[in-house]
Amino acid sequence: MAGNDANRRSVKKKKGPLKGTGGHSRRALKPKGPTPKAEDRVYHAAHKRKVEKEIAEKKKAQAEAHRTRTSIKIAAGNELIVGRNAVFEAVDAGIDIIRVFLAGNALDERIGKVVRTATALGAPVLEVTKMDLENASGESAHQSIGIEVPEYDYCSAQDLLERTKENAQIPLIVALDQVTDPHNLGAVLRSGGAFGITGVLISERRSASVNAAAWKVSAGAAARVPVARETNLVRALGELKEAGCFVVGLDGGGDVSLRDLDLATGPLVVVTGAEGKGLSRLVRETCDQIVSIPISSAVESLNAAVATGIALYEVASKRAEA
Template sequence: MIVYGKNVFETLKDSPDQILDLYIQNGSKDRRIEKILSTLPKNIRLKTVSKKEMDKMTEQGVHQGIAARVKDLPMLSLEELIEKAEQNESQTGRLPLLIALDEIQDPHNVGAILRSADAAGADGVILCKHKGAGLTPAAVKTSAGAAYSMPVASVSSLAQALKKLKDYGYWVAGSDFDQTSVDYRKGLYDRKLVLVIGNEGKGMSKSVKDACDFKVHIPMRGQVQSLNASVAAGVLMYEIQASRDKKA
């Protein structure tokens, strides 16, 4: 996989074994790139390429003159993610919070949600195989390095995964605007929780919606009737953690 952008390398410097080849665009070495290069092992293969080659390699992404071919990001099983969340709970005393993406199509939304999940202190993100965007180069770039720090699990069926999480004591909260959803400031967040973010256009699938214990919505006060999926996810994550902090 090709990753690119300076923020990604700020994280990769702590995991240099992930880098297979490093690419620098001709004439693009600035102070920040020089600093990044100085922190990486000398045995990493460094190649200088033209802007045209870099643009092609990154599919016209905003690469900032630096890219790398890296090992595929490790995906956890659901059980491994649950175990990590339980370890975090025992070490920090914080209730687990997992974020599940139901057929999110835009890789930039996936990356932005990973970034917000890391910032908000979530324990992991769940993606659905073959449905929705995965950890593409664009998602990794948008995550600003969070793709390398946030545990990510991949499941075949999100509805089945949610049922299994319930067996472990998790409650499932879905982001949805219908007659049964409550104001997001009134959600039941004082428990082990999975927050589901639905597809950008159609929202949550029926099977996933049926698996929710409750649904929340963010009231709209202007003319626009919805928020971008990644923006809504960030608002909800911070509300969940703020609500828990008040009760701590």
């Protein structure tokens, strides 16, 4: 037996080709081509991201297409007022209504009054989508209602004085010097309505106008507080001074603190400059006094509308005490 084991170990393997496959694996040996990109392999995370991106782009394209198909077309010169409070206050003040736009089931007591008023005046009430209102107004917080109204009818500085004579009031006018943000104008109108001002004076150039944004922020006060627009603000301020008004400008480097303002009880024009720039040189020189609002040294300046609101509150307080 031992001899057999020795013989077995001594046997050498033959060299040369082994038995062939007979061609049955020839397909497996064919080249498979380049490896697909990761985003083209359905089981890969990159493919999922690709699909999500394509869906997002499709939705964006649909939104853009809808934006061009919006059913609200505001006539040139007209304005679109949106928001329940702004619309209701404007209609309640007797503003002319051209059309009413409603999105969805937005009816409540206030909107019901708007619809009834429009119907009585013969103004059409149209059903639109929320996207239509957003696209037409540029406001996402439109609260599903909007009205088309005529272009704002500005008056003159002299008209403001005539208004005070008719109402037997002491003039209190706010003049805005190069305030170009309509949101600030709207906020000033809202504060002015709260403190009973005569009106707001702006210039034709480098000044915000009473547009849709100003209407919205004013919460309807734009229908109650008149806005005068003059070609030259400095000349208009001079005419108001000749008519007996004192002109005070709000500025951080004023000579008089607002708390010590002695001119508050007389005919007054409060001038507010643009945030950052402040009062322009000629307007500053026209003012009888430059008044500052005491604030913390940690804050450089106040927003134009905020500063105006504080000044009007102080003036109203002094007049109430007089």
